Amino acid sequence: MPKIIVMTSGKGGVGKTTTSASFAAGLAMKGHKTVVVDFDVGLRNLDLVMGCERRVVFDFINVINGEAKLHQALIKDKRLDNLYILPTSQTRDKDALTKDGVARVLETLKQDFDYIICDSPAGIEKGAYMALYFADEAVVVTNPEVSSVRDSDRILGILASKSRRAEMNLDPVREHLLLTRYDADRVRQGEMLAVDDVLEILAIPLMGVIPEDEAVLRASNVGVPVIMDERSGPAQAYADAVGRFLGETIEHRFLIPERKGFFQRLLGRPA
Amino acid sequence: MNLLQFFRRPRVRSAQQAKERLQVLLTHERGSRGLPDFLPRLQQDLLRVLARYVRIDRESVQMQVEDDGGVFTLEINVELPGGGAPAIHR
Numbered sequence: 148m149p150k151i152i153v154m155t156s157g158k159g160g161v162g163k164t165t166t167s168a169s170f171a172a173g174l175a176m177k178g179h180k181t182v183v184v185d186f187d188v189g190l191r192n193l194d195l196v197m198g199c200e201r202r203v204v205f206d207f208i209n210v211i212n213g214e215a216k217l218h219q220a221l222i223k224d225k226r227l228d229n230l231y232i233l234p235t236s237q238t239r240d241k242d243a244l245t246k247d248g249v250a251r252v253l254e255t256l257k258q259d260f261d262y263i264i265c266d267s268p269a270g271i272e273k274g275a276y277m278a279l280y281f282a283d284e285a286v287v288v289t290n291p292e293v294s295s296v297r298d299s300d301r302i303l304g305i306l307a308s309k310s311r312r313a314e315m316n317l318d319p320v321r322e323h324l325l326l327t328r329y330d331a332d333r334v335r336q337g338e339m340l341a342v343d344d345v346l347e348i349l350a351i352p353l354m355g356v357i358p359e360d361e362a363v364l365r366a367s368n369v370g371v372p373v374i375m376d377e378r379s380g381p382a383q384a385y386a387d388a389v390g391r392f393l394g395e396t397i398e399h400r401f402l403i404p405e406r407k408g409f410f411q412r413l414l415g416r417p418a
Numbered sequence: 419m420n421l422l423q424f425f426r427r428p429r430v431r432s433a434q435q436a437k438e439r440l441q442v443l444l445t446h447e448r449g450s451r452g453l454p455d456f457l458p459r460l461q462q463d464l465l466r467v468l469a470r471y472v473r474i475d476r477e478s479v480q481m482q483v484e485d486d487g488g489v490f491t492l493e494i495n496v497e498l499p500g501g502g503a504p505a506i507h508r
């Protein structure tokens with residue numbers, strides 16, 4: 148059964164696009180035919196993060212409007228056989244996404260793909276709503292920070308009440324928490340919410356914790372999903388998250404600081 | 419608290435505060451989820467109408483929705499200043 152998975156957050160800039168790229172690449176690396184769809188109409192970015200910005204001819208909106216066929220808009224990733232990208236339009240606005248149009252495109256994609264990853268825009272308006280409406284599963288991308296946690300909570304409310312699954316009284320959208328930009332040092336200092344705090348508040352299963360790491364910026368600079376920078380922390384954390392998503396039991400990593408700082412040693416705090 | 423404790427305890431456990439604030443806020447927000455979203459506008463309209471008769475400010479109208487097992491009740495609380503001093507008519 149093909150699955151539609153939305154990467155959603157409410158709050159902007161928390162790592163949805165970074166996660167969409169790496170999660171889709173991770174599924175493809177595991178042999179699943181995967182397409183990642185950019186729902187951030189007007190602010191196309193997924194193509195840049197995936198490194199295919201120069202290969203975009205037609206986009207998602209062209210397909211919705213019948214101006215292009217789906218296969219003309221789909222971009223095959225050059226590195227991974229099972230991975231495809233459906234870029235969005237840079238010139239139109241979010242009203243270009245109609246429920247019927249989106250439904251049609253997703254239905255067609257379902258015939259060809261195992262996983263359809265929807266990269267949601269920030270906010271709780273039309274674009275974000277369209278991205279989550281058809282989802283079977285949701286990855287709630289959250290930073291350990293009050294405004295992000297609050298927005299995640301709102302998104303969970305919307306998933307539970309306004310998604311297609313909710314409206315049609317089907318099984319609810321399966322929810323996964325992905326905590327990103329996690330800085331274990333600052334958590335230990337008591338300056339940043341810890342995984343357990345966020346889990347206690349949001350009360351949904353934890354799919355992974357992605358450390359704050361410069362590898363993410365590096366990867367986006369060169370247009371490669373960070374999961375392919377295999378030795379980096381985020382790559383390992385994303386690979387673990389994909390594994391857990393697919394049902395493997397993998398212990399959580401990156402929850403404690405790597406090295407002891409000068410002051411911590413001086414004061415002899417436990418690591 | 420002696421000096422050593424001061425250093426050992428991270429000065430302000432800001433993360434702890436963050437957590438507590440979130441718990442309070444989200445309990446409140448979750449409670450009002452799925453409730454009619456016309457309440458803010460109703461509040462505005464009520465204020466406007468009431469202001470024709472009494473001197474009133476925005477804090478004096480409070481509205482609350484209670485969910486009694488599927489039956490919603492709207493409770494409106496209007497605080498009248500000084501026994502309802504009439505507003506000056508324009």
Ligand SMILES: Nc1ncnc2c1ncn2[C@@H]1O[C@H](COP(=O)(O)OP(=O)(O)OP(=O)(O)O)[C@@H](O)[C@H]1O
Pocket residue numbers: 156158159160161162163164165166187267268269327328329357358359360361363364367381
């Ligand atoms: N684990 C991480 N470590 C360091 N930087 C990160 C990490 N994850 C994301 N970033 C950075 O955070 C910024 C926002 O990331 P991204 O574009 O993925 O967020 P988004 O949720 O898609 O944003 P928007 O809401 O605008 O679509 C980028 O500059 C990205 O490089």
Ligand SMILES: [Mg+2]
Pocket residue numbers: 163164165187192266267268
């Ligand atoms: Mg994005």
